[in-house]
Amino acid sequence: GAGVSQSPRYKVAKRGQDVALRCDPISGHVSLFWYQQALGQGPEFLTYFQNEAQLDKSGLPSDRFFAERPEGSVSTLKIQRTQQEDSAVYLCASSLAPIGARNQPQHFGDGTRLSIL
Amino acid sequence: DAKTTQPNSMESNEEEPVHLPCNHSTISGTDYIHWYRQLPSQGPEYVIHGLTSNVNNRMASLAIAEDRKSSTLILHRATLRDAAVYYCILRPIIQGAQKLVFGQGTRLTINP
Numbered sequence: 001g002a003g004v005s006q007s008p009r010y011k012v013a014k015r016g017q018d019v020a021l022r023c024d025p026i027s028g029h030v031s032l033f034w035y036q037q038a039l040g041q042g043p044e045f046l047t048y049f050q051n052e053a054q055l056d057k058s059g060l061p062s063d064r065f066f067a068e069r070p071e072g073s074v075s076t077l078k079i080q081r082t083q084q085e086d087s088a089v090y091l092c093a094s095s096l097a098p099i100g101a102r103n104q105p106q107h108f109g110d111g112t113r114l115s116i117l
Numbered sequence: 118d119a120k121t122t123q124p125n126s127m128e129s130n131e132e133e134p135v136h137l138p139c140n141h142s143t144i145s146g147t148d149y150i151h152w153y154r155q156l157p158s159q160g161p162e163y164v165i166h167g168l169t170s171n172v173n174n175r176m177a178s179l180a181i182a183e184d185r186k187s188s189t190l191i192l193h194r195a196t197l198r199d200a201a202v203y204y205c206i207l208r209p210i211i212q213g214a215q216k217l218v219f220g221q222g223t224r225l226t227i228n229p
Contacts, residue, residue: 042202042222
């Protein structure tokens, strides 16, 4: 279908390696979000884009985490020098609305499950 | 961000109604009440939202208390596919970020 697509679905990396996670939002969606979900917990906000502008990165846990959306569509979340505590499911969501339209639902992908050995 | 409180888990039987409660005693007048659910191995899925009046859609109904300090998500006839974690989330109308703030949610088990 035309939902949010994330790749890879699963990623295993050794501690210290860099990883890149990809998100393809729904076509035409202005807003894009990244969330991190630890096992047994609810998702936690990482960062937010409106088109190509990163308007909120308050949830990024350290400077090892970096996100970009250079052309306002596809986004990549990069984690440098991975550590075991980075193991989690990383979820991407998109919504049609620009900032100010509060009730547009967010449409989520099925996430990338990252395991750091 | 205003906080919500939900039971950790609930259990129901297939083809019976399910009432999932949520307390939000610190809700402000500008907070919308949103519900999402997360099926196993999937991302969260929007269910319904409301402000003051009760709301119905094809998935569920949302009953909001008159003082808005609590709400109930109603699944009218549960199926096995409704087994999921259900999250009650407050979204302020004003403020900058549109992020969703998830709590622990309620894990709903449906018995055949």
